[in-house]
Amino acid sequence: MQNLRVTIERGPDQPNAQREFDVPAQANQTVLDVVSWIQQNADPTLSYRFACRVGMCGSCAMMVNGVPRWTCRTHISKVLEGDSVTIGPLRNLPVIKDLAVDMDPFFDKWVAAEGVHHGALTRDDPIAPVDPAEAARGQADAGIECINCSVCYAACDTVTGNPDYLGPAALQRAWTLLNDSKDSARNAILEAVSGVGGCHNCHSIGSCTAYCPNDLDPLSAIAGLKRETAKSFFKRGR
Amino acid sequence: MLNLRLYMLQRLTALLMAPLVLGHLAVMIYAIQGGLSAAEILGRTQGSALWFTFYGTFVVAVSIHGAIGLRSILHEWAGLKGALLEAVMWLAGIGLFILGARAVWAVTFA
Ligand code: HEM
Ligand code: SF4
Ligand code: SF4
Ligand code: FES
Numbered sequence: 001m002q003n004l005r006v007t008i009e010r011g012p013d014q015p016n017a018q019r020e021f022d023v024p025a026q027a028n029q030t031v032l033d034v035v036s037w038i039q040q041n042a043d044p045t046l047s048y049r050f051a052c053r054v055g056m057c058g059s060c061a062m063m064v065n066g067v068p069r070w071t072c073r074t075h076i077s078k079v080l081e082g083d084s085v086t087i088g089p090l091r092n093l094p095v096i097k098d099l100a101v102d103m104d105p106f107f108d109k110w111v112a113a114e115g116v117h118h119g120a121l122t123r124d125d126p127i128a129p130v131d132p133a134e135a136a137r138g139q140a141d142a143g144i145e146c147i148n149c150s151v152c153y154a155a156c157d158t159v160t161g162n163p164d165y166l167g168p169a170a171l172q173r174a175w176t177l178l179n180d181s182k183d184s185a186r187n188a189i190l191e192a193v194s195g196v197g198g199c200h201n202c203h204s205i206g207s208c209t210a211y212c213p214n215d216l217d218p219l220s221a222i223a224g225l226k227r228e229t230a231k232s233f234f235k236r237g238r
Numbered sequence: 239m240l241n242l243r244l245y246m247l248q249r250l251t252a253l254l255m256a257p258l259v260l261g262h263l264a265v266m267i268y269a270i271q272g273g274l275s276a277a278e279i280l281g282r283t284q285g286s287a288l289w290f291t292f293y294g295t296f297v298v299a300v301s302i303h304g305a306i307g308l309r310s311i312l313h314e315w316a317g318l319k320g321a322l323l324e325a326v327m328w329l330a331g332i333g334l335f336i337l338g339a340r341a342v343w344a345v346t347f348a
Contacts, residue, residue: 161314162239200245201310226245233246 004076006034008046009063009088011097018043031071031079032060035087035099048099055213058149062099063088068154070213091154106150109166114192115173118185128182140179143172143221145214152208152218164197168208168218171199175221178228190232199225239313239323244306251303258296283345290346297338305331 003022010017021038032050039046050060055073062071064079065086079085093101121128131137152168153159159167174193177183193199199222208218240248269279283289309327312318318326 158314164239194242196239196241198241200240200242229242230246230249233242 003083004034004080005084006038007084007086008035008038008098009086011047011089011095013097017045017098025076025083029076031062031064031069031074031076031085031087034076034085035062035071046099047097056147058147061090061149061151061154063091063154068151068211070149070151073213090150092156092159093150093154103150106153106167106169107148109197110148110170110173112192112197113166113170113174114185114189115170115177117177118183118188120184121182130181134181136179136181139221139224140176143176143216143218146172146176146216147214149213152212152216155207155211157205157207158201158203162197162201165201166193166197166199168202168222171202171225172216172218172221174199175224178225190229193225194229199229202226239319240306240310244309248303248306251299254295254299255303258292258299261292262296280345284347286346290342293342293345294339297335297342301331301335301338304334 002025004025006021006023008019008021010019021042023034023037023042026033032053035046035048036050039048048060048062050072051057052059053072055070058070060070060072061068063069064071064074065081066088067079068090069079071087076085087099089095089099090101093103093105096102132141146169148169150169156165156168158165171193174189178186178189183189202219202222204219204223206219209216209220212218269282283293305327308330309323312326313323
């Protein structure tokens with residue numbers, strides 16, 4: 001194969017921008033390499049986002065043939081249909097330009113789910129021990145490798161249909177903190193995930209878990225939140 | 239769009255309906271043995287506190303469950319929200335209750 005036939009879904013404000021590109025095939029080439037080649041060699045007006053190129057920063061996610069993926073860790077040979085591939089902006093988020101989406105709603109919901117550290121100690125207190133063998137710690141550890149890439153958020157049909165829904169990543173972080181012995185805001189977290197956009201809107205279809213590039217399992221984290229909020233409902237009536 | 243209270247109401251009514259559905263199926267299979275007649279059905283239900291409670295609970299549960307379920311679908315698939323969504327949910331629930339309660343009343347007291 002000499003050339004890859006690449007289609008880029010350009011922003012709605014650029015009806016005349018070039019969409020079809022022929023990109024030289026390499027023996028070893030990621031989707032992000034393909035996008036970068038186009039921007040550097042064919043059309044410098046193409047906008048996209050990346051930083052680390054090694055699956056750490058979570059900034060390079062795009063729709064590749066309709067599937068949300070981290071493009072820096074996706075080999076092009078894995079996604080080619082014949083010699084063609086279509087690359088578009090991440091689903092469920094507003095497009096800024098071309099392949100760059102506005103991640104603000106994603107991070108705003110992260111905060112709305114109380115996905116922030118709630119410490120109770122000061123610098124004068126002794127360091128609280130964390131027991132790695134504790135069951136709750138295991139639950140917390142299961143979700144802490146999240147890189148905020150929003151792939152799960154793009155994969156979730158409930159987010160598409162229900163714009164208030166906090167989404168899998170934010171709820172998984174809430175579950176992580178709920179199980180973290182260093183976090184002191186249990187009731188605030190339960191409250192935050194029980195509102196109109198909370199975990200109870202999830203239909204447990206599991207696209208989040210199926211598509212997370214880090215093999216995390218937001219579906220089970222959300223099931224955990226549903227369990228804990230149900231217990232709290234019987235105990236406290238809310 | 240679904241908060242904890244609506245979620246619990248929908249799941250608890252589903253829990254309530256699961257055995258009722260099985261009971262309902264069992265009665266249907268039992269009732270059609272040797273033909274089915276209105277007189278036979280009414281003979282079982284008329285003035286019966288047991289069947290009134292059985293089907294009455296069913297009607298209340300399905301009104302709540304179905305109305306909340308419809309709410310989810312209408313929000314996610316038709317974009318209904320706010321006061322309109324609330325109104326349609328309540329209308330669906332009250333409508334289901336009237337339809338069901340009328341039938342339960344008829345087979346028990348009429
Ligand atoms: C044994 C009886 C039943 C059980 C166990 C049951 C259970 C459930 C559950 C668990 C859901 C939530 C699905 C989700 O959100 O992902 C649901 C949704 C729903 N149910 Fe039922 N249900 C039962 C009977 C009925 C009946 C008789 C009706 C008709 C009135 C009904 C109408 C609905 C509707 C409209 C939804 C919304 C669909 C959705 O949210 O995905 N259900 N049901
Ligand atoms: S399981 Fe829940 S959070 Fe995950 S994709 Fe489905 S609806 Fe979204
Ligand atoms: S849970 Fe997975 S897919 Fe979702 S933001 Fe975190 S790393 Fe990305
Ligand atoms: S560029 Fe950082 S995760 Fe892909």
